[in-house]
Every structure is written in C-alpha cells, then in structure tokens.
Amino acid sequence: MITQEELAATNISMRYDLSPKRNIIGDLSGLLGNFSDELIGAFYPKNVSKKANIVITELVNNAVVNSTDGDSKVILEIMVNKDLLRIKVMNTAKRSQYRKVRDHIKMINSAGDLRTLLAETIRERRKDRLRGGLGLIRLAAENKFTLSVGYRAPYLTVDSQIGLGGLS
Amino acid sequence: MKVLAFGEIMDGGASVFSSVAKVDADLLIVSFGGSIRIDNPYRYLEQYLLELEQLLPPEKIGRIEFDFKELDFCNSNGFYIIMDITEMLINTIGGPILVKRLKGDDWQQETLPILLNVDEPEIEARTTFEEFTDI
Numbered sequence: 001m002i003t004q005e006e007l008a009a010t011n012i013s014m015r016y017d018l019s020p021k022r023n024i025i026g027d028l029s030g031l032l033g034n035f036s037d038e039l040i041g042a043f044y045p046k047n048v049s050k051k052a053n054i055v056i057t058e059l060v061n062n063a064v065v066n067s068t069d070g071d072s073k074v075i076l077e078i079m080v081n082k083d084l085l086r087i088k089v090m091n092t093a094k095r096s097q098y099r100k101v102r103d104h105i106k107m108i109n110s111a112g113d114l115r116t117l118l119a120e121t122i123r124e125r126r127k128d129r130l131r132g133g134l135g136l137i138r139l140a141a142e143n144k145f146t147l148s149v150g151y152r153a154p155y156l157t158v159d160s161q162i163g164l165g166g167l168s
Numbered sequence: 169m170k171v172l173a174f175g176e177i178m179d180g181g182a183s184v185f186s187s188v189a190k191v192d193a194d195l196l197i198v199s200f201g202g203s204i205r206i207d208n209p210y211r212y213l214e215q216y217l218l219e220l221e222q223l224l225p226p227e228k229i230g231r232i233e234f235d236f237k238e239l240d241f242c243n244s245n246g247f248y249i250i251m252d253i254t255e256m257l258i259n260t261i262g263g264p265i266l267v268k269r270l271k272g273d274d275w276q277q278e279t280l281p282i283l284l285n286v287d288e289p290e291i292e293a294r295t296t297f298e299e300f301t302d303i
Contacts, residue, residue, distance in 0.1 A: 027179070027205060027206075029205075030203075030205045033241075046272060046302055047272045047273075047274070050241075050273065050274070051274065053241065054241070054274070054275070057205065057241075057243055058243065058244065061243070115278065115282070118278075118279065118282060119282040119287065122247060122251075122282060122283070126247075126248050126251060129248065131207070131208075131245060132244075134244035134247065135243075135244045138244055138279065141278065141279075142274050142275060142278040142279045143274050143278075144274075
C-alpha cells in the first residue's frame with residue numbers, strides 16, 4: 001500500500017500552450033486552476049494543490065488580460081516534486097509592461113513586512129475601487145511564493161516558486 | 169431562524185458562489201460558500217449587499233457569526249465585496265464577532281483578517297476566530 005509520503009514525492013510537470021490568445025473568451029484561469037488543483041491534489045496535500053490553484057488563477061488571468069497580441073500564445077508551465085512547486089506563465093508584452101512588472105516584483109521582494117504591504121495595498125486600492133494590482137502581492141504575502149520576472153521579446157515570463165519542505 | 173437575504177454568483181447557468189444571512193434570536197449568521205473567480209462580483213452581489221443593509225434589524229442583533237468554512241476560493245477581485253459586506257455589518261451591529269474559518273487555507277488565515285480589518289483594535293477586541301480542519 002502506498003503511503004501519503006510516497007505519493008507526495010510524485011513528479012508532475014504540465015505545459016499548456018494556447019493560441020491565438022484572442023480565442024480565449026471563457027474563464028481559462030479558473031479551468032486551469034481547478035484542474036491543476038484536482039490533479040496535484042491526487043498526490044499532494046490540499047494545502048499544496050490549493051496554492052497551485054491560486055497562483056495559476058492569478059497569473060493566467062494577468063496574462064490573458066495584459067497580453068498585447070491577439071495572435072500570440074499564453075503559456076503555462078507547472079512543475080511539482082517533493083521539494084518544489086514552480087509555476088511559470090508567459091504572455092506577450094511590451095518592454096514598458098515588463099519594466100512595470102519588474103519594478104512591482106522588486107518592490108514586493110524588498111518589502112520587509114509582506115503582510116503590511118498587502119494590507120496597505122488593499123486599503124489604498126479599495127479607496128479608489130481600483131481593480132487588479134493585488135494578485136502578485138497576494139501570492140508572496142498570503143501564499144509565500146518567491147516571484148521573479150524575465151523578458152525575451154515579445155514574451156514576458158512570471159516565475160513563482162515555493163519550497164515544499166514541511167508543506168507536503 | 170429566519171433567512172434575511174441571499175446572494176449568489178452564477179456562471180454558465182450554475183451557482184458557483186453563495187452567501188446567506190440568517191437571524192437566530194440576537195445572532196446574525198452570514199455564511200459564504202463556493203468560489204469567487206469572476207472579474208466583477210458586484211454584478212451579482214451588489215443587490216445582496218443593498219438588501220442586507222435595508223433588511224437588517226440592528227437593534228435586535230447583538231452578535232455576528234461569519235462562516236467562511238465553505239468558501240473554497242476567492243480571487244483578488246473578490247476582496248472588496250467581502251470587505252463591503254463584513255464592514256457594513258461590523259459597523260452597523262455592535263457586539264462580539266465570531267469568524268469560522270479553515271486552518272489550512274492560506275487566504276482564510278493570512279488575508280481574511282486584513283479584509284475584516286482586525287488590525288483595528290476595536291474590531292480585534294470584538295473578534296474571535298474558530299479554526300476548522302478542511303476534510
């Protein structure tokens with residue numbers, strides 16, 4: 001009989017490559033997030049699969065909303081093993097968008113107190129009913145992911161990872 | 169127990185999120201269930217918020233219970249509507265606040281207290297969290 005510990009050492013990797021982006025009209029982030037939650041949850045504890053769901057939902061949603069070229073791809077890569085949960089999302093972006101995301105992630109990574117940053121950002125943005133702008137902070141503050149961003153024109157890649165030591 | 173108001177989000181013809189406000193003697197119970205994933209939850213829940221505000225008999229209610237155990241998912245677009253509902257009730261009704269939440273849910277543990285404004289000493293003093301295990 002296989003143990004929970006053995007199950008939580010399963011290597012899983014997935015890649016979704018969707019194009020053209022203009023054909024994405026439904027709730028793609030929800031579909032991918034829920035499916036990955038189910039699949040990862042078949043091997044790993046719920047707290048791991050739910051983290052994947054939240055990251056996929058936030059990052060894929062950002063990618064679909066911010067992608068600049070309707071003919072381009074939205075790419076999602078998921079990797080899970082006993083040590084690491086890693087999720088990368090790619091979409092087309094202008095260099096100016098990349099700089100904005102880079103600065104935002106730099107600000108998140110240099111924040112001493114992520115909870116305070118999340119609380120202040122929510123309150124600040126709520127005053128003006130601003131949409132967006134919370135997803136990446138949430139992933140770092142709430143779900144404890146380490147974020148980074150890269151740009152290889154025309155694709156912007158947001159990379160999020162968390163060590164699973166002690167989680168699974 | 170009397171149902172005061174009910175709100176839900178529909179997606180593809182199915183209910184994906186619901187919230188029910190019930191009154192039991194001096195206790196107001198507001199439960200949240202399902203998932204908030206859509207871009208603009210106000211489209212579905214603004215009416216619920218208004219009804220709740222209008223139908224609430226604050227003089228008869230002395231305690232609030234928020235039950236988040238069945239809330240599976242809340243995207244960042246759902247934060248403000250949760251804040252609007254809970255803030256309106258917390259400000260309208262005095263007395264203790266009991267929050268039922270899941271121990272293993274990052275959102276309920278980390279972000280929910282921010283949305284409930286528990287950093288505010290007056291609200292913190294009134295609030296108790298009851299932890300449940302997700303099965």
